[in-house]
Amino acid sequence: MALRRLCERVLGPSGLGVEPDTRGFFVRLQGRALASSAAARGRCEALVYHQHGEPLRVIQLETLKSPQLRDSDIRAQMLAAPINPSDINMVQGTYPILPDLPAVGGNEGVGQVLDVGSKVTHLKPGDWVIPSDTGLGTWRTEAVGDMNGFIKVPNNIPLLCAATLGVNPCTAYRMLCDFETLKPGDSVIQNAANSGVGQAAIQIAKARGLKTINVIRQRPDLQQLTDSLMSLGADYVITEEALRKPEMKELFKKVPRPRLALNGVGGRSATEILRHLEKGGTIVTYGGMAKQPVTVPVSALIFNNVKIRGFWVTQWKRDQGHDLLQEMISELCDFIQAGMLMAPVCTKIKFQDYQTALEAAATPFISSKQILIM
Ligand SMILES: NC(=O)c1ccc[n+]([C@@H]2O[C@H](COP(=O)([O-])OP(=O)(O)OC[C@H]3O[C@@H](n4cnc5c(N)ncnc54)[C@H](OP(=O)(O)O)[C@@H]3O)[C@@H](O)[C@H]2O)c1
Numbered sequence: 001m002a003l004r005r006l007c008e009r010v011l012g013p014s015g016l017g018v019e020p021d022t023r024g025f026f027v028r029l030q031g032r033a034l035a036s037s038a039a040a041r042g043r044c045e046a047l048v049y050h051q052h053g054e055p056l057r058v059i060q061l062e063t064l065k066s067p068q069l070r071d072s073d074i075r076a077q078m079l080a081a082p083i084n085p086s087d088i089n090m091v092q093g094t095y096p097i098l099p100d101l102p103a104v105g106g107n108e109g110v111g112q113v114l115d116v117g118s119k120v121t122h123l124k125p126g127d128w129v130i131p132s133d134t135g136l137g138t139w140r141t142e143a144v145g146d147m148n149g150f151i152k153v154p155n156n157i158p159l160l161c162a163a164t165l166g167v168n169p170c171t172a173y174r175m176l177c178d179f180e181t182l183k184p185g186d187s188v189i190q191n192a193a194n195s196g197v198g199q200a201a202i203q204i205a206k207a208r209g210l211k212t213i214n215v216i217r218q219r220p221d222l223q224q225l226t227d228s229l230m231s232l233g234a235d236y237v238i239t240e241e242a243l244r245k246p247e248m249k250e251l252f253k254k255v256p257r258p259r260l261a262l263n264g265v266g267g268r269s270a271t272e273i274l275r276h277l278e279k280g281g282t283i284v285t286y287g288g289m290a291k292q293p294v295t296v297p298v299s300a301l302i303f304n305n306v307k308i309r310g311f312w313v314t315q316w317k318r319d320q321g322h323d324l325l326q327e328m329i330s331e332l333c334d335f336i337q338a339g340m341l342m343a344p345v346c347t348k349i350k351f352q353d354y355q356t357a358l359e360a361a362a363t364p365f366i367s368s369k370q371i372l373i374m
Contacts, residue, residue: 042066044142047354047372050102052093055358059091059105067144071119074147076129080163081109081138082346083361083370084196085289097134097314104137106372110153110162111143120147128155130166132325134314141351141374148322151329157336160343163371168196169332169341170325171286171313172204172262179282179309180260184209187255189273191215191240192264192289194225194367196344199232201262206233207340211255215240215273219365228345228367243272252276260284267292274300274308282307344369 043065049058069075087106089095113127123129129150136143153162176188188205192198193214205212213236214229216222226237236251257278263270264287274283274296283306285294300306317325335341347368349357357370 044140045351046104046137046140047106048102048104049091052091052098052101055088055091055105055362056355059354059358061352061354064104064140066142069115069117069144070146071117072146072148073117073144074113074120074123074129074150075115075142075144076111076113076150077142078109078111078138078140078374079128080159080348080374081106081372082164082196083357083372084108084167085287085361086134086167087139088358088361099135099137104140106137106139107131107134108164108167109136109138109372110159110165111138111150112155114142116147123147123150123152126155128153128162130162130329132166132322133317139351139354139372151322151326153329154333154337157333158343160346160348160371161336161341164196164343164346164369165329165332165336167313168344169200169204170317170328171197171311172200173328173332174313174316175262175284175286175311176201176204176208176210176260178311179284179307182208182210182259185211185256187211187213187235187258188260188262189213189215189258189276190262190264191269191273192287193229193234193237194345195264195287195289196369197262197264197286199229199344200341202229202232202234203341204335207335211235213238213251213255213258213276215243215269217365221365221367225367232342240269240272243269243276248276257281262286263294264288265290266294268295270294271297274306277304277306279304280306282309284309284311286311286313346371348373 043063046064047059048062051058091105110128110130113123113125116123130153132149132151188210190198190201194216202212212234214234218239229237259278259281261273261277261283263283263285266288267290345368348371351372351374361370
């Protein structure tokens with residue numbers, strides 16, 4: 001329901017305002033024919049889906065008419081927006097919260113403010129903003145919405161950092177802070193270490209003096225990926241297969257057993273990382289890329305008393321509100337400005353070439369976040 005309310009606030013009651021809408025919110029014009037001239041103010045191009053399904057099949061580029069600006073609204077030109085796994089799940093219709101259809105894809109990205117309504121005092125044209133909640137539909141060239149739906153970020157940080165700041169670094173930050181009290185020298189183990197969340201976790205952990213044990217899948221370019229994660233600040237990079245080998249004992253002579261495990265995969269990978277937890281440690285599940293349930297060995301519960309937890313950044317943002325989110329974003333931006341937090345490895349793709357980006361986003365072992373550049 002909350003997502004529906006947000007979509008209504010941003011897009012009008014029918015998601016895209018295709019139906020007559022008293023505010024004149026995003027009225028759909030026509031398909032690709034108008035797309036190239038849509039840069040003109042008052043219109044925008046958007047990646048729209050009218051039904052759930054595989055993104056390549058159901059998403060199309062359409063031209064929408066922008067709504068009138070209300071007193072508390074801002075209008076932003078979208079600059080860049082990533083394709084995250086949850087965006088794909090939302091289009092597929094498998095995500096726990098779904099917008100009404102038709103809808104515009106994408107939940108994360110950065111925009112530059114073009115206009116503000118008369119009641120907006122803390123934002124001005126030229127400022128950069130990111131959405132404060134899920135559901136904006138960021139795969140569009142222009143967005144209009146209530147000022148409270150956006151968080152200001154400095155416009156001197158790298159574009160790709162701003163475009164990918166609101167979801168994965170926030171998730172990594174919260175998981176490293178909110179579940180175990182960790183001190184410098186303590187260690188954290190995580191799977192999907194090359195994911196957007198994983199890369200952010202490596203860097204935030206490093207900034208806090210924590211050691212990371214990073215698990216990735218076996219692949220042809222293993223050494224290259226290992227080097228890349230080490231250059232971000234990873235202390236150890238191992239494959240899922242290595243997790244099951246006796247050599248792990250040698251590793252724990254060099255680094256303390258982790259009190260915290262971050263699980264973005266599920267299935268066997270999750271079981272294997274939680275086996276290495278310190279007694280009483282916590283495994284936090286935030287993703288399920290393997291689409292397999294998490295199986296917890298009885299011995300881990302009885303003899304190691306591990307805690308099994310989950311985390312969802314969307315819920316955190318809704319529960320904690322704008323001020324705490326702004327505080328965390330400011331701290332993450334300080335990390336970025338200090339050179340301690342970089343964007344994940346990215347591939348920039350022209351917005352109009354969205355099909356190439358969607359295809360790449362669905363390719364395993366690609367190790368690169370697809371970013372639509374508007
Ligand atoms: N709970 C939350 O609040 C929250 C927030 C952000 C993200 N997430 C979730 O976290 C996960 C990662 O998101 P992201 O944006 O960081 O991802 P990403 O940058 O797109 O990376 C995807 C990761 O998943 C791995 N992967 C893909 N298929 C896999 C499989 N079958 N088995 C094992 N690993 C697999 C990839 O490894 P390879 O390179 O080996 O393919 C890569 O490490 C997603 O499930 C996402 O929905 C949750």
